Amino acid sequence: MSKERETHATRLIAYLKEYGSITSLDAFKELGNTRLAATIFILKEQGYKFDTENISVPTRWNDSATVAKYTINEGK
Numbered sequence: 001m002s003k004e005r006e007t008h009a010t011r012l013i014a015y016l017k018e019y020g021s022i023t024s025l026d027a028f029k030e031l032g033n034t035r036l037a038a039t040i041f042i043l044k045e046q047g048y049k050f051d052t053e054n055i056s057v058p059t060r061w062n063d064s065a066t067v068a069k070y071t072i073n074e075g076k
Contacts, residue, residue: 008039013048016072023055023067040070049073 004010011031015022027036040050051071056064 008033008035009043009046012036012039012043013072016070021069021071023057023069025057025067036070037068 008031012022012027012033015026015031022030022036024036027033027039033039044050049072051073053069053071054066055069057067059065
């Protein structure tokens with residue numbers, strides 16, 4: 001019995017189907033993916049569609065930063 005090799009892309013798709021959305025911090029913590037935007041780019045080339053929302057998140061300096069939050073568009 002052969003198991004398909006897991007990649008950043010396959011893990012990301014599974015994560016999005018289970019949790020609905022992801023940010024780069026989530027990708028790093030949960031998937032070990034330090035290049036989320038690159039993985040999204042690869043998946044877009046394969047035909048996947050994503051919605052991107054810019055959200056504001058707090059920083060440790062009591063300031064805020066804007067990050068992208070990705071959700072999969074179930075077109076594929």
